[in-house]
Amino acid sequence: MRVSSAVPSIGFLNWLIVHHRCTHTRGQVMTNYDPDAIEARWQAAWNDASAFESDVDLSRQKFYCLEMFPYPSGQMHMGHVRNYSIGDSMARFRRLAGFNVLYPMGYDSFGMPAENAARRIGGHPHDVTWSNIEGIRSDLNRMGFSYDWRRELATSDSSYYRWNQWIFLKFHEMGLVERRTAPVNWCDSCDTVLANEQVKNNRCWRCAGEVRQKDMAQWFLKMTKYADELLDELDHIEFPENVKAMQRNWIGRSHGADIHFPIVDSDDVIKAFTTRPDTIFGVTFVTLAPEHTLCENLVAGTEFEENYRKLADECARLSEFDRINMLRDKKGVFLGRYATNPLTGTKVPIYAGNFVVASYGTGAVMAVPGHDQRDHDFAKKYEIPILQVLSEDEGKDPKVTGRAFEGLGWMANSGLPGFDGLYGDNAKAAVIEALEKEGMGAGTIQYRLKDWLLSRQRFWGTPIPFIHCQSCGVIPVPEEDLPVELPLDVVFTEGESGNPLANHHGFVNTNCPSCGATAKRETDTMDTFYDSSWYFLRFADALNDSTPFSKESADYWMEGGVDLYIGGIEHAVMHLLYARFFTKALRDAGLHNVSEPFSRLVCQGMVNAPAPFCAECNVEYHVDIEGTPCPTCGNTLGSRSAKMSKSLGNTVSPEIMIEKYGADTVRLFILFGANPEAGMDWSDSAIDSNHRQMRAIHSALIQGIENDVGVGTMDEWLLARSRQAHNNWTDNMSNVSLRDGVMISHFEMVTDWQWAQRRGGVSASAGREYLNHWIPMLYPATPHLAEEMWEMLGNKTMLAQTILNLSPRQNDSDAIVLGQEEYLKRVIDRARSVRELAERHTEGTLSAVNIQTANDWKEILASQAIQMHNDDFDFKAGGNKFLQTQKCFQDESTKGDVMQFWRALVVGQKKRRGRIYTWGEQELALLSSSEFDEVDFISNNAGFIASTLGIESVEVYRAGEGEDVAGKARTSLPLEPGIAWR
């Protein structure tokens, strides 16, 4: 069979007609994508329809989508835009899927910035905060986020913080509140104490000012009671690995033993905590933190006192930060006394060491220089004996290497029966058992986690609801007197420090609820992390004014936790740990039945933008100095992607971008720029190209809506593609792989539509069906455009109120319909790739393509091999035998070709496996179909191929049935025809 075609096929003409109409007869109004008008219109429509309000409905499956609520600092930044674009897309997607979606928003509005701002401008933090909230709210609305605004809350509103106080009283009843005098972290510049979690490198987490220790009466929440549960439950929640690691690290549970070392000639005992009781026989000295109370007792009045005092003073004088920096230099002083190893009775010297931390464990360390590198260094410096009591190799004596062997090993040299030869946990257990028997110690667990210090000496926070009475002590404010409100008649002035609450007589002076005498209110307020530790529960029932939330609401919306929680990694320890603790404590208070607040956490990556960078100094600079040499070394500055920040000046204003491109484009850019957890780089050209993409989508949709073609050649294919796309899209969206989802909905769907037009067009009815599938896919990421087009398509119900069937779609014929088109694309692709070669080998211009499909016998062998493969035929064992029975194998002239082809079919060569293993569903469908014939298919599409390749004709026949152009007959395979140019 030979086909020659110089005329475009029917389909091709069809496309020209459609194309023609679109570009010339359509009105200008319809062709313009006008995001401002569309977005305003639909935001109003959603609002009018209360489309995003959701209530408890036990008959429906819920989906609680939550973002870390913002601190209202005035304006929304790109980090917010990213965070909330992700959340909004997921909320909208889940609504489409039929879930009852709770998607609320609020403001974490207590805190120091408002207080400082009020001081600066001479107002009240309340006013500063509320005007900032107005600003953020309007930005959020401009982005079109689909919150249930009825549930909006602000933690600085007494309708919220009264429940902070209520819960605090509850915790007090439960014994979780404690007021005690303790050394606390004090930040001079913030004028308040800080929780442990808020101190990094001995600097304040907010202002980076140095933190110093101070003894004060403070309020604590006993979070340590929940340490084990907080740690163990990490295994059952879907948090990113690094977040889990940070929390584990922070809780810092270590198993070990407290071991008692009696002091010689004294009744005192040194209790040392160790994680390595198995090394007890290697103890050659004991080290105390200089602050340890025993030091003073032991050394007083001895010749060693002066040295000790020097060390202790040095440690006390240095901040902990400096101390860590100085600690390369391990220092210790002998205290003149000895302690006894409780198992061996050996006397070992007692030292004070600057590297022992008073606040961890017991502040005393048993030193084993043979198996701890720090102790090893110390022992060498002060010429203390080093004993090896663990062997690296079973049954052998320990090696002496000049370094400590810190791994687990087999016990040796214990000098007591029953220990040598024990390994690891067994060794530890044996030592603990012996200690317990002697009453000289016990197995124990240490935590790094401390109780949460939550009082702050600041104004703009929740007042701690307690009253100090001369005779009754510190007693709680009765529940009916809540809330204890912050006074509004407070004047903030610049330069004034301290807590204005303390000087506010109306607030401070009250009567004791118990005895009625005059009394003073507590003026400390709560850490703002307290506010955010349960706001997700309040959202479940935000309008309740008789309890923080009803049990029914909490149990419905919070069942299994918030389904998707999105926010920044900076809260990995503090907020997320506190919130987990709160949830468990409130569960134990009987307020709900939930154990973990967040079942899945997604930490969105940074939004970066270029900043000047000196590679030499490894420093990023403010964008202002772009183009100048490095201020430090004078080298030419390069550029590097860096987190958007005020200090670098590389921020991009969301408002300006929305104004320029519209909210949908900004959303698309954010979602397409990177998957949620990856960092993304801001790029002006990228957002521009995303805007072009929005226009391309818009015009494709308009074209589809106006399409009135009666019969379309690409109907089947386009609909098959849409089913395939639907399935992949649903999977990606369900997994929060938004980038991949958007790639399908906003890129591949357009490409397919355009391909269908080029290939002959689609009918009006198929086009509408395609749009009916496509437009809802556009909705989660770019809801405004989707609603507009959905309506234009004639739908009366908004997408915001539409539920789709998202179960997989598939027609039996899809594989073959899709496979054919793939085949065509591949043929064209291969033709292009050999074109250049052909041009070099041919004189004159190329005007035709010659295609030879595989010989008959190849197709027969291929389908037999596929069949045999399905039946698990052993090709290694029986392949050759089978081949010999084949007719094509008898012909001596083609025997070699048959062998070679068979190999390509069932074995493969080099890195490529045999075709029977690599053919996919579509290829297999084509090969086994009686309807698909390569020669027929190519000749039917010869016009398209010719016009696409820009040539005059395409000829096609089965190898052997025509001239063997360029010897391509031999190389042709089923679905991979030989292609030559002429």
Place this chain on the structure above:
RNA sequence: GCAGGGGUUCCCGAGUGGUCAAAGGGGGCGGACUCAAGAUCCGCUGUCAAGCGCUUCGCAGGUUCGAAUCCUGCCCCCUGCACCA
């Protein structure tokens, strides 16, 4: 030091044993349309002698018929914690 995550083509970034010279996007280049610009569309974007060629997924080895993918060692980057006993 410990823990977690990384290193892929000009850039960003997908890819966790064979259909991989490696998706997609950005950028660049070329072309079509146009008086022109923008927009839009099409193509190219490791290499050559054009082949089921050669080289390439941080470096060096190993496992395998076959490695970007698995294993071992090393180097580098990011994040967090840090004389935590």
